[in-house]
Amino acid sequence: MRQIPLGLRLPDRALFTNFLPARNCEALEHARRVASGEYVGLTWLCGPAGAGKTHLLQAVCATASARMRSGYVPLAELAPLGVGVLEGLNLQCLCLDNVDAVAGKSDWERAIFGLLHEAEEGGGSLVLAAQAPPALLPWALKDLGSRCAAGAVVPLRVLDEAEQQAALKLRARVRGFELPDETLQWLQRRFPRDMRALYELLDTLDEAALAAQRRLTIPFIREVLGASGRAPASDA
Numbered sequence: 001m002r003q004i005p006l007g008l009r010l011p012d013r014a015l016f017t018n019f020l021p022a023r024n025c026e027a028l029e030h031a032r033r034v035a036s037g038e039y040v041g042l043t044w045l046c047g048p049a050g051a052g053k054t055h056l057l058q059a060v061c062a063t064a065s066a067r068m069r070s071g072y073v074p075l076a077e078l079a080p081l082g083v084g085v086l087e088g089l090n091l092q093c094l095c096l097d098n099v100d101a102v103a104g105k106s107d108w109e110r111a112i113f114g115l116l117h118e119a120e121e122g123g124g125s126l127v128l129a130a131q132a133p134p135a136l137l138p139w140a141l142k143d144l145g146s147r148c149a150a151g152a153v154v155p156l157r158v159l160d161e162a163e164q165q166a167a168l169k170l171r172a173r174v175r176g177f178e179l180p181d182e183t184l185q186w187l188q189r190r191f192p193r194d195m196r197a198l199y200e201l202l203d204t205l206d207e208a209a210l211a212a213q214r215r216l217t218i219p220f221i222r223e224v225l226g227a228s229g230r231a232p233a234s235d236a
Helices: 022-036 053-064 075-081 106-122 142-150 161-174 181-190 195-212 218-228
Strands: 041-046 070-074 093-097 125-130 152-155
Touching (some): 022 041, 022 125, 022 152, 022 161, 041 106, 041 142, 053 070, 053 093, 075 093, 093 106, 106 142, 161 181, 181 218
Parallel strands (some): 041 152, 070 093
């Protein structure tokens, strides 16, 4: 049974099957090993925003949940609730996103150190993600920084334009539709090339197309985005 702290739900679409590896093949393979229980201990995913860190964390959690207690905690969102969100989790596979949001705060770092100790003692996995590698974060507890740097530090790289197109097409196929080339190119020209934002946009458009029983043509997309106030400036 999937265990998600604080009632958080994982998006059903954050899976290994719809993660385009491109130049991140090693990161994907390592994440699969963590989810299967083949690799235990600490893993640190790092890379720029939009490189796929959150996707891999959620895919690890979703896959691992079939065989162990697992959970995903987005620290950037939950940090305002206090360090207590990390208490009593008792998970065999724990994924902490946005560690940079709490790095340098001793109370949070002590809590993460405790989770690392629990994972090591119990043969579990702790997967952390941040934009920077552990050696570049402003740790309050230097020992925690050293322990993180001694784990598996796995970098991710953002996708280039052609890889973004392939990733969006894969996302569309997994959702059961084909994304026309002209539609894909139109979206890339008019919206920031951030994969998280593009994925969210694609999901919104797909839901609208299903409701209206329409194809994702450019005129239909203009209609949907105009109604939602999200039309790009060049179409305003």
